[in-house]
Amino acid sequence: MRIAVVGGGISGLVAAYRLRVLLGADADIVVIDRAARLGGILYTGELAGEPLDLGAEAFVGRRPEVPELLRELGLETQLVVPAGLRPLVWSQGRAHPLPQRxxxxxxxxxxxxxxxxxxxxxxxxxxxxxxxxxxxxxxxxxxxxxxxxxxxxxxxxxxxxxxxxxxxxxxxxxxxxxxxxxxxxxxxxxxxxxxxxxxxxxMPPPSNAPVFGGLRDGYRVLLDTLAAKSGAEFVTATSATHLARVSHGWVLEPVGSVDAVILATPAPVTANLLRPFAPAAASAAAGIELSSSVVVALGLPRDTALPQNSGILVATGEPLRAKAFTLSSRKWTHLAERETAAVRASFGKFGDDSTQTWSDADLIAAATEDLATVTGATVEPTAALVQRWPGGLAQYAPGHLDRVAEIESAAADFDGLAIAGAYLRGVGVPACVASGTAAAHRIAATLTRSSAP
Ligand SMILES: Cc1cc2nc3c(=O)[nH]c(=O)nc-3n(C[C@H](O)[C@H](O)[C@H](O)COP(=O)(O)OP(=O)(O)OC[C@H]3O[C@@H](n4cnc5c(N)ncnc54)[C@H](O)[C@@H]3O)c2cc1C
The missing domain is CATH 1.10.3110.10 (protoporphyrinogen ix oxidase, domain 3)
Incomplete structure (x- = not known):
């Protein structure tokens, strides 16, 4: 039994791990990813020698998927919750508490x-x-x-x-x-x-439960564990270029013949791979647009006078370049213990990809100046990291769920094909975990049925 998972982001890695659990040691699982490193949009960099997430840095705490997965993988000690501070919103040139309820x-x-x-x-x-x-x-x-x-x-x-x-x-x-x-x-x-x-x-009922959770040493711990426990073969720095249905399964270029395939790729890539045999699903997937962003992580002296808030979000129309700041060392207790204070500045909104082309120096300067403006603090970075996410996030435009239903129902017509990913039913990590899990179950059910005597 040979199964290909296209895309080694969190959706694909969860799918590969779940396939291993469902199909056992004999299944031959291959994960192919265009990038040299696994994880897709999840990426833990090093700021001043300490791990810091430069893509997602949290997950919605009231959804069960991530805590359950961490427990299942023996990573429960990695689970952290925020310190409980509230964010601010920068509007009309001043900071306001972000409205509650x-x-x-x-x-x-x-x-x-x-x-x-x-x-x-x-x-x-x-x-x-x-x-x-x-x-x-x-x-x-x-x-x-x-x-x-x-x-x-x-x-x-x-x-x-x-x-x-x-x-x-x-x-x-x-x-x-x-x-x-x-x-x-x-x-x-x-x-x-x-x-x-x-x-x-x-409105959900009021609750004292933490809204978010995170991983003490960053998402890379989860990614590494999923990759190791999947027992998959990893083909990185290699794009899947073509998928074709054949009588006994599928041919995926450049992996070759497989019995089943999970497409855990962004919407436009999925569209290209579906087009030869499911053109209507392909055009529905191609209709999902993407938005690009940039994260700049700044390392600051520990005594920098940052406000006692988890972050500062920026209202539309403000004359700033950053759209939000996460005051990571305020937001997370485990980061507050570090020698260097960490702040993440985010840039980029749908329809404006201009920051993708800015130099690292310009992005760091913009993050530094805008942070000084919104906090009133003297901001003198001692370390900085820049991470660009071109086409990172799907826009759930009006009619999104109809588009997704069309893609899912077309994919369901083909045995041995499943789709997963952040462009379907939730961009957050918990939704991606759910999506990779569902794709693996679908494939395992088909393969188990077809190999039954
Ligand atoms: C800046 C930023 C901050 C975020 N913060 C949060 C957060 O705090 N909490 C949260 O829950 N979510 C957050 N998200 C969203 C979340 O991180 C993503 O939605 C999620 O990680 C997407 O996972 P995925 O596996 O579906 O897709 P991806 O991570 O995009 O993975 C797709 C993979 O497919 C590969 N690929 C593409 N084309 C091919 C090809 N032809 N052949 C082979 N491989 C291919 C790519 O290289 C990539 O590895 C954030 C996103 C961004 C951009």
């Missing part, structure tokens, strides 16, 4: 927005529940259209955009309500009379 920045009342938006907007939020709402069940619109229409543009730009910018490297204008806010869409479908009512219905 919102759904991805959408409030269920005016009070949480006080100070961040003007008096007219506050009145508009207060009056919203009395304005008739036209929502067509199963409709989808971009988040901006819904929020700006009901609560005003300031809520979209100052409260929602900073959060969507962090998750998708997009904005309320590039992200659809249904995929990004499924519980809100469900409340609207159920007939909520206003956005205020819908947000209140969709």
């Amino acid at each position: 919102t759904l991805m920045g959408i409030p269920s009342g005016a009070e949480s927005m006080r100070g961040l938006v003007d008096a007219e907007t506050l009145e508009r939020i207060e009056a919203e529940s009395r304005r008739p709402l036209a929502w067509y069940p199963d409709a989808d619109v971009d988040v901006y259209r819904l929020v700006a229409d009901r609560f005003g543009a300031q809520v979209a730009e100052r409260s929602v955009d900073p959060l969507l910018g962090g998750v998708y490297a997009g904005s309320s204008r590039s992200i659809g309500v249904r995929a990004a806010l499924p519980t809100l869409a469900a409340a609207l479908d159920d007939g909520a009379p206003s956005l205020t009512h819908a947000v209140a219905a969709a």
